[in-house]
Amino acid sequence: MSYLVTAPIYYANAKPHIGSLYTTILADILARAAILAGESPSSTRLLTGTDEHGLKIEQAAKKAGQAPAEFVASVSKSFEQSFLQFGLDRETLVFAHTTDPRHRQLVQTVVKSLDQAGLIYKKEYRGWYxxxxxxxxxxxxxSAAAxxxxxxxxxxxxxxxxxxxxxxxxxxxxSQFQDDLIRVIESQRFRIEPATRRHEVLSFLAQPLRDIPISRQRSKVAWGIDFPLDCDHTVYVWLDALLYYLTFSDETLDSTGAKPSFWPANVQLIGKDILRFHAIILPAVLLALDLPLPNCLLAHGFFTVEGQKMSKSLGNVLTPDSLLEALPGPLATEAVRYLLVTMTQVGEDADITLTRFQDRYQAELVNGLGNLTQRLITLAVKAQFEVENWQALSGSTTDEASDHTSDQTIDQTSDQTSRVAANFDLDQLKLDPNQPLTLTHQLEALWQQFEAINQRLSQSAPWLGLNPEATPAARHQAEQVIAEELNTLRRLVQVSLSAVMPVTAQTIETQIATLTPVALFPRLSTLKR
Ligand SMILES: [Zn+2]
Known part of the structure; x- marks a missing residue:
């Protein structure tokens, strides 16, 4: 088995913006969730990269006084570094460049195959561009034709x-693929999510589909892949870009054109602005090549800032850096990962304000997860737990053990407490790498479990049992509650949180293992806000 999640490739003509960061972090979370669900890192891939050809890039390079190749190399580097800063898993990440010679070869092979299948023709074209x-x-x-x-x-x-x-x-x-496309989309053999986007594509397909240009004259666009059927042409950049999925999911690619090793994608993530390319054109090309379609195409929404579209003229553009600067501490990049992906339900538009970003940081990370972790470990220290054997107190000594109460000979009250702590299905909290649409709900459920631990602690007040005057039975019960909840926290962190906030999860695990409580998330100073 293998797991492939893809983000788009991004135009190498500017810096990454929040939308591209969002898609890429979402993809990283799904790849990590796949590994948590049992996939090995060597059979898991996250594809993204930069789209490095075309007129726009030719023009941006000219403006910067650089040759296109030199220009895209530096922009591409800054994209990769910016993404890596936000903790992409280097083991699964494939960062693609469309100027890669392997890609040029694949694109040319595809054009020749389409031509051999009689799917390419030449025509005088006049249009608004x-x-x-x-x-x-x-x-x-x-109007252009007339x-x-x-x-x-x-x-x-x-x-x-x-x-x-x-x-x-x-x-x-x-146009030849119209009926086939409707069939695979309606039957959900090719699943487009959310449903609103699927309906949008189907209603577009209710109109006659036009054939589309796949080359540009070299005199107009020189910075592109040579069109293999005519040396006066280059490959139209959209085809070049879409085929990136095939080139870079294939690690066995050679001159014999072996089949892609990771294709088809389990999940293809895009912004809704490029829906038609991915829901209509790419699948048509795949059908033409007799290659499998992705299992799921998910188009997420747009980001606005305080209700307005981000634009340079309004001066309200939020960058990945502006999010980072709004949060303190060494785990700020992790906080951005969590807060950004939970800004809205996956698939819907999101409105971002830095104030709300900071308010949620304070509520969900500082006062939520951070406080809970410190509170529990501090209790364990007060109870004088020993690093090696405190887990035995909870009656659960392995990660898998979820039935804490079966063979315990403990008193009635404590038995009930244990049952409460164990009263949820851990598997339900595992993020499903094939259901990206439910990701936000699943993270909400995770945070509810953190809150539930807090509430159970408040109700059972185990600190009372740690008083020197407490009876041995009360002390035993208190120890059991603390150990139980510490174990629950540890398991939630392992099975679910680690996909979203891997470094935080690691830090919490270490703190629990060594019983060393250190504040995870510093409070926002009033100055910072
Ligand atoms: Zn335009």
């Missing part, structure tokens, strides 16, 4: 006028 999107805007195609002097429409995304481009280019017969 957005340089920002690097795509022809199909919705304005009629009238040269018509006023240029604006790109809805970039708000600047489209260019009217006329060029003979090569097309892929996307």
């Amino acid at each position: 957005c340089v920002g999107c690097e795509e022809y805007k199909e919705e304005y195609q009629e 009238e040269l002097n018509v006023e240029a429409p604006s790109c809805p995304l970039h708000q600047h006028p489209l260019s009217l481009v006329t060029e003979p280019i090569y097309f892929f017969r996307l």
Whole structure:
């Protein structure tokens, strides 16, 4: 068995933004969850990387006074470093570059295969083109074909006028795959989530599907992969970018074109802005090549800041760095991981404000998980637990043991306490690497369990049993409660928290193992806010 989760590749023309960080952290959590569910790290992969060809990059490089290759190398490096800073698992991460020679070879092989299957033709094309999107805007195609002097429409995304481009280019017969696409999406053989996005794709597919351009004239876009059927053309950057999934999921790729070793993806994560590319075009190409489709395509929402779209002109762009700077302490990157992925239900839009980010840090990490950990370990120290054998007190000596009460000869009250502590199914709290849509719910459930430990401690007040005047029976019961809850915390951290906050989880485990309580998350100073 193997597990593959993919994030998109990001345009190497700027720094990472919060949206790309969100997708990539989500992917890392799923990869870690797969390993916790029994997958080995060597059979688990997280793909992401940078999209390094195309006109936009050619132009950005020119502006920076650099050659495109030099320019993308430095931008790509900063992307990788920025992501790694947020604790991506280096063992599973594959960071792809579309300028990699292996990728060029795969793209050219794919174009030749599509041509051999009769799925490529050349046609004079005139259309409205957005340089920002690097795509022809199909919705304005009629006016472009009919009238040269018509006023240029604006790109809805970039708000600047489209260019009217006329060029003979090569097309892929996307229209031939309309029925097949509807069939695999409706049957959920190709699962698109959330359901709103699936319906959006199906309603788009209710209209006749047009064939799409897959080459650009070299005179217009030189910075691209050579189009293997015509040396005056380069491969259109969207095809180049989408095929990244095939190149870099295949670690056995060689000149014989062996089958990808990790493909198909278990989960493909994208932002909803690139839904059509991933829900229609890529699956059509995969069907054409007779390759399997991903099991699940999940499109998440957009981020706004205080209710407004992030934009340079509004000066409200939040970067990964601005999130980090808002939080204190050595575990700040881990706090960002947790707070960012739980900002909204997976799949929905999210509004971020730094104040809310900090409020949640204070409530859920400082006062929640952090306090609980310190409170429990401090109690264990007060009870004079010994590092080697305190676990025996809880009646649970192994990680797997969930039935704490079966062969204990303890008094009635303490037996009930143990049952309360054990009264949840640990497996339900394991994050499911194949159900990304439920991730936020599962993390909410985890935090409810932390809160439940706190409440049980308040109710049973084990510190009373640690008083010198307490009876031996009361002391025994107090010790048992503390050991029990410490064990519960440790297991929650191991099976679930470690996917989201791996360093924090490790720190908590060490503190429990050595019975050394140290504050995990420093309080926000009033100055910082
Ligand atoms: Zn645009």
